[in-house]
Amino acid sequence: MEVETATNERPRWRQFLWRCLDGFICIFILAPLVVLYWRGSFQLLDYYVYPRYPHPYYPVVPDSTGLKISGAITLVIGICGTIVANVLQTILHQRIHEKRRGVLQLFLKRIYTYTFGWIIVCHWRGVFRVWDGFTGTDVFSGIYCFSSGVILLILLKSFRNVVAPPLVTVSDFDKNYFFIKTRFRRKPWGAAYFLDTIFSIVVPGSLVAFVWRGQWSILDHVFKRDSMVESFVISAALGFGIVVMLFALQDQAGKVSAAMERRGWTWAKIAFEDLFFYIAALGAVNIWRSIWGLCDELLLKGQWALSNWVCHIVGGFGTMLLLHGNSVLVRDVQIDGEYPNGEGCRFFSKSLTFFENRADKQKRKQQQTNGIPAEIPDISTAAVDEKPVKIYRKLPAAKPADVGVQSDQLEHLLSGNRVRDIPTIEITQYEDRRPSIRRLSV
Template sequence: MRGSTAGLPDNLQGYSTKYYTLLTILDLLFASLVVCPCVVGYWRAVWGLMDIYLAPFGDPYNGLISISIGMTGHLIFSIFQKVFERNFHPERNRIIFYLVSRNYTVCFAFICVNGWRGPWECLDFLSKTDMFSLIATTLVGVVALVSIRGLRNITAPPFLIATDDVKGYFEVMTMFRIQVGDKTSLYVLDCLFSVLIVGSLVVFVWRGVWLMLDIILFPDNFTISSWGSLILGYICVVFAFLLQPAMRYTCERLNGFSRLLVADTFILFAFFGTVNVWRGIWNLLNIFFLPDNMELSCWITHWVCLIILILCRCSNSLLVRGVYIDAEEPAGKCVVFPCYYLRVIFRKKKLKKLNVASASHNTIVRINHKDEKTVENHVHISTITTTIEENNIEERK
């Protein structure tokens, strides 16, 4: 559920600044009001179904089962990512790619939810839920993530959209960026560290803040507490989006530790809004949507949210995969949230028009800079040259 802004557009060539600003606002609204509720609804559904179906095993065994599913599945998809990439591509067979890729997302999303539920349940069993214990576990997670420059991995919708783009569909970034073709043992260790250590630390932080809100925010009235979280969360989301230009301006003029500090502080503020939005939507679904039949409620929410995200080509927003480094993007892009949807669609349409125009003149438009693409956000912004060549290939088919 996290992403990078590397390679994403700062403007739309051929469109006015006002038009680009309008598309930006629509993208942020789409991320906040469509993608985020669907992602939360899906996670709540799978989590709830696992609570129901694993209940007979008791504590802590149901948590250990989820850990086994989550960690094993995540490692398999990480280690064999290149196998998927080599064997499934629309150039070979478009229908097979579509079927395999969407089933991949469905399976991986189920694995991701279990990968979080397992450590969460085991922590509930092993540690106390008083304020002191929650603060301690949360600080451990935050400090550890800051130390390894991995705090940005706590990011989730509404502060990102991961589209179902062909390029990088099966890519899972690891902490130390060791490639599959390098020494196998080192690559496996990199995958283990990324999944077991970084992933668990992120769960520590989320669980700590979530349960602290249970204690602090109207603890005697669950419904009001949930509405309070939703309202507070969206207020923080709006402020985070409004602060983004100023934070980007600041980070462009900083470097080193000061730039990292500013970026991490902004990430923590956005994260506080994210947790509140998730907690609000999650709890309100439990309260108002078929509360007397939780199993049916979860199944309906599961399929409705999943289908909406697949139709919108945003189903990869469900996945928590890959490890990203704080402030690794150039200049102020490290504090720009990867909520690119309409802007990418319109950019592709513009490039396609240029492709048609160049083809009619029997010419190829070229740009003197390298092709860029996102890492993990699954929104790849090609240069005009690359897009023209790819479109020509598609037309010949």
């Protein structure tokens, strides 16, 4: 059982500093590395996969048969490869995550990430290039692509999937490293799961690429300048500004979402969260466009293959060295409104805090292994104003001889003068939470 108490709560200044460092690493280090990886991989496929149209990069030649064929090849590879990864997720989890340890596990995960990374990029490049081949690259093509993606994702309650790094990062030590969520959340076996997998990849997975391609194309025309470097600098200023602002406002947005949920305004909550994530996606697309474009203009210009190999290697190995190689993948299908209590407005983007929480868990696990009982602090002096309090803290695994001890500890916890008259005390288990006392309204 997990009991959170105030005595071990991390100081607020430390929480604030930790979150600022977290945001800085995710926004200004991890995200650029992910963009470098994608830029290199995406354009290497342009360069090597059926390069039968006049120029492998800019400008893309509309209605090119070679472009359509090249896009279709990578689209098929991406969809089929992602289906295989979904089908094998349980086997990979059991054979690698559960049975392997240390350097071998990390190495095998790296192989998985590198291989799957190419597959994901193939899928997205296929969507982009097929659209380019059939509709061209003018602003109307971007508008059609963007609007169709947005409308269909909203109807499927899957719009929140449009965000990407720096708003989403995944650690290489994530316990769900190989698991991939599908739209209808089927268990990973049987025909129903296979159909769910195909649908999740072909429909929501591709529609997210629609939104990104459309928004990117629109920005290319909105920020069109004589100097492309100037255009990309404008995107960088806008993108980083939006993302930093939303990182600071995500807790307040979560409170608004939670308030709507308490009042039963489900659709209003979903609409608010989708709007929040649209603004977040706008910031992310601008960041990606700026870094990608500046590399096109400034990094070994004229030596396209070498420039993209440099990006691919630096981005891929850079994220792996930071133990966030899995952040280059686009896999899960999240459902709009599925997260309660405002969690739907909080970005799944952690670096330092993830490893700190992991170290805390390992420390508690080691204490339990060594037979050190969990401390239950005396909160008899806590000012709770006679309101119900939720108390959480991790106790050792219960053994026959320990049950009585735990009961005595809980009785002692509830015997303080200031706590005795509290109307209700609820003891619940929460995962991945630091100790703190939460006051609840009666």
